[in-house]
Amino acid sequence: MTSIDAGRRADTTDHSDGMAYLETVPSRVVTTYIPLLLILIVLLFPFYWMALTAIKPNDQLIDMDKVSPFWTWNPTFQHIHKLLFESDYPRWLWNTMFIASCATFISLVASVLAAYAIVRLRFRGAQTVGALIFLAYLVPPSILFIPLATVIYKVGLFDSPLALILVYPTILIPFSTWLLMGYFKTIPFELEECALIDGASRWQILTKIVLPLAIPGLISAFIFSFTLCWNEFIYALTFLSSTQNKTVPVAIVNEFVDGDIYRWGSLMAGALVGSLPLVILYAFFVEHYVSAMTGAVKE
Amino acid sequence: MAARLQRAAFRSQMRIPARGPAHAAFFEHGSVMVNSAIDMTGNPGRRQSERTLWAKLQGNRNWLGFWYMLPAIGILVLFLAYPLFLGVWLSFTDTKIGRAGEFIGFENYEWLWDDSVFWVSVFNTLLYTIVASAAKFGIGLYLALLLNKRLPFKALIRALVLIPFIVPTVLSAIAFWWIYDSQFSILSWSLRKLGWISANIDFLGDPWNARWSTIFANVWRGVPFIAITLLAGLQTVSPSLYEAATLDGATPWQRFRHITYPLLTPIIAVVMTFSVLFTFTDFQLIWALTRGGPVNATHLMATLSYQRAIIAGQLGEGAAISTAMIPFLLAAIGIAWYGLQTRKWQQGGSND
Numbered sequence: 290m291t292s293i294d295a296g297r298r299a300d301t302t303d304h305s306d307g308m309a310y311l312e313t314v315p316s317r318v319v320t321t322y323i324p325l326l327l328i329l330i331v332l333l334f335p336f337y338w339m340a341l342t343a344i345k346p347n348d349q350l351i352d353m354d355k356v357s358p359f360w361t362w363n364p365t366f367q368h369i370h371k372l373l374f375e376s377d378y379p380r381w382l383w384n385t386m387f388i389a390s391c392a393t394f395i396s397l398v399a400s401v402l403a404a405y406a407i408v409r410l411r412f413r414g415a416q417t418v419g420a421l422i423f424l425a426y427l428v429p430p431s432i433l434f435i436p437l438a439t440v441i442y443k444v445g446l447f448d449s450p451l452a453l454i455l456v457y458p459t460i461l462i463p464f465s466t467w468l469l470m471g472y473f474k475t476i477p478f479e480l481e482e483c484a485l486i487d488g489a490s491r492w493q494i495l496t497k498i499v500l501p502l503a504i505p506g507l508i509s510a511f512i513f514s515f516t517l518c519w520n521e522f523i524y525a526l527t528f529l530s531s532t533q534n535k536t537v538p539v540a541i542v543n544e545f546v547d548g549d550i551y552r553w554g555s556l557m558a559g560a561l562v563g564s565l566p567l568v569i570l571y572a573f574f575v576e577h578y579v580s581a582m583t584g585a586v587k588e
Numbered sequence: 589m590a591a592r593l594q595r596a597a598f599r600s601q602m603r604i605p606a607r608g609p610a611h612a613a614f615f616e617h618g619s620v621m622v623n624s625a626i627d628m629t630g631n632p633g634r635r636q637s638e639r640t641l642w643a644k645l646q647g648n649r650n651w652l653g654f655w656y657m658l659p660a661i662g663i664l665v666l667f668l669a670y671p672l673f674l675g676v677w678l679s680f681t682d683t684k685i686g687r688a689g690e691f692i693g694f695e696n697y698e699w700l701w702d703d704s705v706f707w708v709s710v711f712n713t714l715l716y717t718i719v720a721s722a723a724k725f726g727i728g729l730y731l732a733l734l735l736n737k738r739l740p741f742k743a744l745i746r747a748l749v750l751i752p753f754i755v756p757t758v759l760s761a762i763a764f765w766w767i768y769d770s771q772f773s774i775l776s777w778s779l780r781k782l783g784w785i786s787a788n789i790d791f792l793g794d795p796w797n798a799r800w801s802t803i804f805a806n807v808w809r810g811v812p813f814i815a816i817t818l819l820a821g822l823q824t825v826s827p828s829l830y831e832a833a834t835l836d837g838a839t840p841w842q843r844f845r846h847i848t849y850p851l852l853t854p855i856i857a858v859v860m861t862f863s864v865l866f867t868f869t870d871f872q873l874i875w876a877l878t879r880g881g882p883v884n885a886t887h888l889m890a891t892l893s894y895q896r897a898i899i900a901g902q903l904g905e906g907a908a909i910s911t912a913m914i915p916f917l918l919a920a921i922g923i924a925w926y927g928l929q930t931r932k933w934q935q936g937g938s939n940d
Contacts, residue, residue: 325734328727329745332752332808338774339763353777395663403660412653418661425664427861427921428672429869431890432910435897436674437667439683459668462660491652520756522872523890527898538758542876553766560759571754575747578754582813583820 336564342557343368350553368554372562376555377532377540382563385536388450389518392457396514397507399458400465405495407466408473409481419470426463433459434527441528452528453536457518464517465510468581472506473499509581512574516567537563676914678907685901696908706909709887715799716888717868720806724863725856727807728814735815736822746816753812761876764805768792768877792878795885802877802886806867814859821855822848857923865920869913889913 312320342350344364349356356362372378406412407419437456438447446452476499484494500507525536532544541559545552571578679696683689700706735746752760767774768791776788791801825848833843871890874880880887880895887895889909897906 321734321737321739324730325739325745328731328734328811329748332749332812335760335763335767335808336751336755338767339760342766351772353772353774358774358777395659399659399663402656402658406653406656410649410653410656412650412657415653418657422660422664424921425668427865427917428668429865429917431869431871431893432675432913432917433668433671435893435903435907435910436671436678438898439678439903440667440671440674455663456667458663462663466660516754520758522756522758522875523894526875527894538756538872541762542758553769553772556762557766560762563759564755567754567756568751571750572747575743575750579746579750579816579820582750582753583817 339557339561339564342553343561344558345554347554368558369562371555372558377544378537378559378562380533381535381537381540382566384450384534385519385538385563386566388453388457388536389515391450391454392461392518393511393514395454396458396461396465397510400462400469400510401495401500401507403462404466404469404473405499408470409499410491422463422466425459426467430460430521430523434523437524438527447528448530448534450529450534453521453525456524456528457521460517460521461514465514468510468513469503469506472503476502505577505580508574509577512570512578513581515570516578519567675907676911678904679911681904683903683907685898685903689904692904696905697912699905700908700912705884705887706892708884709889709892709909710912712799712886713868713888713890716803716806716870717864720803720810720867721860721864723803723807724810724814724867725860728811729818729856731811731815732818732822735819746819750812750816752809753816757809757872758876760809761805761873764801764808765792765877768801793882795882798878798882798886802874805877806870806873809873810863810867814863817859818852818855821852825851857926861920861923865917868916868920 341359341361344366345361346363346365346367349358349361349363403418403422407415407422441447441452441456446455480498480502481494484498489497520538521536522538525539526542529535529539532540535543537559541556541563545556545559678689680691680693681689682692682695731749735742735749739745766772770788770790770793773788773791775791776785779785780788790797792798829847830843833847838846869890870888871894874886874888874891875894878886880891884892889912893906893909895906896909897903
């Protein structure tokens with residue numbers, strides 16, 4: 290017992306490969322692998338459950354005693370079929386993707402310009418503007434949606450995807466600008482100076498030298514922004530009203546939830562299909578995603 | 589302009605020792621100096637004759653900076669700063685959906701002061717924020733320390749850990765809704781099979797059960813973000829520090845307390861500020877799971893403001909609830925600023 294305790298304490302603070310030989314294999318199992326496995330199971334179980342429910346036949350969903358609920362031997366695509374062919378789901382998916390793409394594009398353009406100006410043009414007050422943009426990152430949608438709803442209504446954008454396309458950049462620009470500022474700072478100044486001396490304009494420097502070098506940062510900002518858009522809920526819930534125009538998260542909550550005892554299959558199928566595009570995108574760009582997440586915090 | 593001149597001068601110093609195209613370097617250097625000299629004269633007439641107005645503006649970094657900042661600042665001012673102030677203004681009016689309001693002073697706040705549901709929502713928000721943030725921090729730091737060890741398939745494990753953060757909150761909340769179902773909950777079923785409980789747990793039907801269930805879902809969703817960002821911080825800590833401390837006879841706890849923790853403090857401050865802020869203003873998880881029910885027991889300030897403003901149509905009152913969140917927000921921003929200052933100070937106070 291004592292040795293296990295000692296092992297755990299040694300383990301929790303040991304970060305170097307160099308000292309890893311100090312641990313024995315059993316202590317590694319107890320202090321590292323078992324806790325890690327437990328945490329992973331808890332973190333991933335809801336998705337397993339979501340996916341399993343989406344392909345289970347209805348009778349197995351509500352009768353858990355006849356067959357083990359943790360697996361099914363009769364997978365069915367009826368829920369997903371119902372989702373894709375008997376509901377507006379494809380339309381919602383398209384709305385979400387369209388809004389997320391447009392908002393991300395607008396934010397990236399604005400952020401590239403802003404980040405470049407703050408880092409490299411160093412106009413008067415650049416530092417202050419940078420700090421203000423960071424503060425904007427900290428203003429949550431929950432306190433803005435009421436006044437924004439009145440603004441959106443006044444300018445006649447209520448129930449229009451354009452409302453979200455214009456509003457989402459307020460969430461994305463602070464984040465992307467901050468991230469890109471970090472990337473731009475790592476590009477050697479000398480490159481730009483050479484170009485300036487050779488007579489290139491600021492615009493040419495930005496598009497021909499800085500942007501190509503900052504592509505990893507652009508990908509990070511793009512993926513993270515796209516995910517944030519897809520995830521956004523309160524604005525979409527407030528600004529969109531007709532079934533046709535909804536985004537996936539809002540539609541799932543509002544349109545799929547009825548009193549039907551058999552609703553779970555299609556509900557989980559909806560959640561699964563709505564998550565898959567992001568998970569696939571994430572699988573291809575894990576490193577960019579991680580650097581976006583940590584970069585915004587570290588800078 | 590002076591800065592550019594300085595840089596050009598610096599460049600020229602760098603260039604002079606270059607052996608290769610010395611002549612070209614000298615020529616370039618010379619031409620830059622000439623341009624700079626023109627800028628330095630400060631004689632508008634002469635300058636305009638040599639450079640068009642457009643070229644002059646292009647060279648002016650303040651003017652150029654303004655145009656580069658315009659899209660970002662325009663969007664942020666229109667849809668962030670303006671609504672922020674409009675929200676505060678709305679909270680002093682009796683605006684309803686479809687009817688412009690009039691200034692009524694603090695009436696909304698007085699109304700809220702006597703409203704027990706509002707105080708329940710404040711209590712819930714604080715409970716939710718404090719418990720969930722503390723749990724997220726504890727588990728997240730523990731997970732980060734685990735992930736920072738030598739592990740097989742480390743990249744894969746790290747990728748899997750982040751999945752709860754990728755999947756839209758509402759969609760995972762729906763999965764939790766199903767897991768928490770009163771009749772067909774897999775948790776109740778498993779616990780019944782294990783013989784630990786005799787009847788299904790009503791996860792979302794009982795006030796306190798519902799509070800803990802939503803807090804759990806929030807912790808589940810928030811842990812990956814904290815773990816991965818803290819892991820990034822941990823990876824910057826040099827292993828030689830631990831080796832030196834071990835040689836000096838430091839216990840594992842001392843190594844954590846006096847090496848890991850101080851070096852991680854700034855990043856912890858920033859990450860936890862974000863976490864606290866987003867937990868405090870959470871809306872979607874609660875809305876998808878309970879919509880503030882049962883009997884308002886899980887209303888957060890954000891969900892209550894939605895309920896009052898959009899569903900009941902009392903925009904003024906909803907805005908007052910939102911505005912009441914701002915002091916908390918400012919406190920969190922203060923902490924973030926403090927954390928960033930500490931970090932700057934640790935890194936030697938460079939302004940960049």
